Amino acid sequence: MNDDLKLAMKAKEKTVLQVIRMIKASLQNEQIKLGRELTADEELTLLSREMKQRRDSLAEFEKANRDDLVEKVVAEIAIVEKYLPIQLTEEEIRQIVASVIEDTGVTSTQAFGQVMGKVMPQVKGKADGNLVNEIVKEQLNNL
Structure with missing residues (x-):
């Protein structure tokens, strides 16, 4: 994730940079809250939560016909998916x-x-x- 963050900075990809920073902040906040390093399972849970939030937002934006926000959230979902395991069919x-x-x-x-x-x-x-x-x-x- 850190490598992707550096690449996004160099390429000036604002959306990628923003999403990775949000994920890293969530991971750090959870780590501080628990007072220890996160396990892989806990990291996966947190990433799943991030994805769920974006999917819920996507559904709401689609209902409200907010195409500008739909595009943004779809891009964010694609970025978060990179860090999740391959999804089951x-x-x-x-x-x-x-x-x-x-x-x-x-x-x-x-x-x-x-x-x-x-x-x-x-x-x-x-x-x-x-x-x-x-x-x-x-x-x-x-x-």
Whole structure:
């Protein structure tokens, strides 16, 4: 990330520079808050949170027809994605959810929390939580 920061400074890429600085600041704030170095898992959680914030903003800006802000957030999402693991496809998420449902033996939608609790650690940082939520609901409703 530091190398990307230096490259962005040299190339005068304001958006890249701004996003990397925000991410680094979030990481440092979390580190100060915890009083220790962050684990890779904690860094991944923080990056996932940054991505979620941007996706939520994107949805709001699209609703409000703010194309100027949509473009900015899309660019920021592309930058943050560079630091996240490769995202799972919808089909891969469906397979994970189906496997968890089969392994736990749930038979109703009331087990939603139980299924989500087992799926989310497997897809952490690799899938959008809203998409996982929709797939779990869909598959539980089809039981």
